[in-house]
Amino acid sequence: MKLFLVVSLFCLGALVAAYDIPELDYHERVGIPRAHALRQAELAADFDGSRIISGSPAALGAYPYMAGQIMTLTDGRESIGGGTLISNTRVLTAAHNLFDGRQMIRHVTIVLGSVRIFSGGTRITSNRMELHGNYNVNTLENDIAIVTINWVNYSNTIRNIGLASGSNTYAGAWAWAIGFGKTRDASAASPDLMHVRVQVISNDVCRGTFGANFVVASTLCISGATGNICTGDSGGPLVADNLLIGVTSYGTGVCEARRPSGFARVSSFNSWIRARM
Ligand SMILES: *[C@@H]1O[C@H](CO)[C@@H](O)[C@H](O)[C@H]1NC(C)=O
Numbered sequence: 001m002k003l004f005l006v007v008s009l010f011c012l013g014a015l016v017a018a019y020d021i022p023e024l025d026y027h028e029r030v031g032i033p034r035a036h037a038l039r040q041a042e043l044a045a046d047f048d049g050s051r052i053i054s055g056s057p058a059a060l061g062a063y064p065y066m067a068g069q070i071m072t073l074t075d076g077r078e079s080i081g082g083g084t085l086i087s088n089t090r091v092l093t094a095a096h097n098l099f100d101g102r103q104m105i106r107h108v109t110i111v112l113g114s115v116r117i118f119s120g121g122t123r124i125t126s127n128r129m130e131l132h133g134n135y136n137v138n139t140l141e142n143d144i145a146i147v148t149i150n151w152v153n154y155s156n157t158i159r160n161i162g163l164a165s166g167s168n169t170y171a172g173a174w175a176w177a178i179g180f181g182k183t184r185d186a187s188a189a190s191p192d193l194m195h196v197r198v199q200v201i202s203n204d205v206c207r208g209t210f211g212a213n214f215v216v217a218s219t220l221c222i223s224g225a226t227g228n229i230c231t232g233d234s235g236g237p238l239v240a241d242n243l244l245i246g247v248t249s250y251g252t253g254v255c256e257a258r259r260p261s262g263f264a265r266v267s268s269f270n271s272w273i274r275a276r277m
Pocket residue numbers: 151152153
C-alpha cells in the first residue's frame with residue numbers, strides 16, 4: 001500500500017513535470033525582440049563570429065528556397081521569422097508566425113536571395129495569407145500557413161524546393177535546418193543566415209519530451225543533440241534529400257539544452273499545400 005502510494009505520487013508528479021511545454025505567444029516573447037536585436041546587429045555590422053548552436057553561416061545560393069520574413073504587426077511593430085519558397089508565388093510558413101493567439105500580422109516582407117535579413121536580395125511585401133483552418137494556437141497542431149507573393153523569377157539564389165510526400169517518417173534521417181534565428185540562448189544577434197545539421201527522431205521518442213498533446217501524427221521532431229533551431233527560426237525549412245520535410249514550429253525554450261524540437265510534418269500537409277499552389 002505504501003509502495004503503491006509512492007508510485008502513484010511519483011507518476012502524478014511525472015505527468016505534471018516531465019514534459020516541456022512549447023513556448024507560445026511568439027511575437028511578444030520572441031519575434032519582436034529578435035527583430036530589434038537583428039536590426040541593431042546589422043546596422044552596427046558587429047557580427048562577432050559567434051556560432052549558431054553547433055551550426056555555421058550559410059553561403060549565398062546554398063538554400064535558394066529560404067525565405068526570410070519581416071512581419072509587421074497590427075500595432076506597427078516588427079517581428080522576424082522564416083519561410084520556404086515552394087513556387088514562383090507561394091511561401092510556406094508557420095501559422096503561429098502570422099497569428100500567435102494574440103496578434104495577427106498586418107503584412108509580411110518576404111526576403112529572397114539574401115543571407116542577411118535586413119539587406120540585399122529580393123524583397124516582396126504581401127498581406128495575402130492563409131492559415132490552416134484547423135491550426136490550434138494552444139497545441140500548435142496544424143501550425144502551417146501559405147503566403148501568396150507577386151511572381152518572382154528563379155535564379156541562382158532564388159528557387160523553389162519540392163515537398164516531401166508519402167509515408168516516409170524520416171526517423172533517423174539527417175536534415176538541415178536553416179534560419180535567421182538566435183545563435184545562442186543569450187548572445188548578441190547574428191545577422192547572417194545560419195544552417196545546422198540535425199537528426200530526425202521518431203514521434204514516440206519525441207512524446208517523451210513534449211507529450212502526446214503536442215506531438216501528433218502531423219508533427220516531426222529532431223533530436224537537438226547536434227544543434228538546434230532557436231527563437232526567430234519559426235516557419236523556416238527543415239530539408240532532407242533536397243525535399244522540404246518540416247516547417248519549424250516549437251522547441252523547449254532552451255535552445256542549447258540539446259533537447260528535441262517540433263516541426264509541422266510536410267508530408268502530412270502535402271495535399272493541403274498542393275491545393276493552394
Ligand atoms: C520574369 O522573367 C520574364 C522573362 O524574362 C520577364 O518578362 C519578367 O518581367 C520577369 N518577372 C519579374 C517579376 O522579374
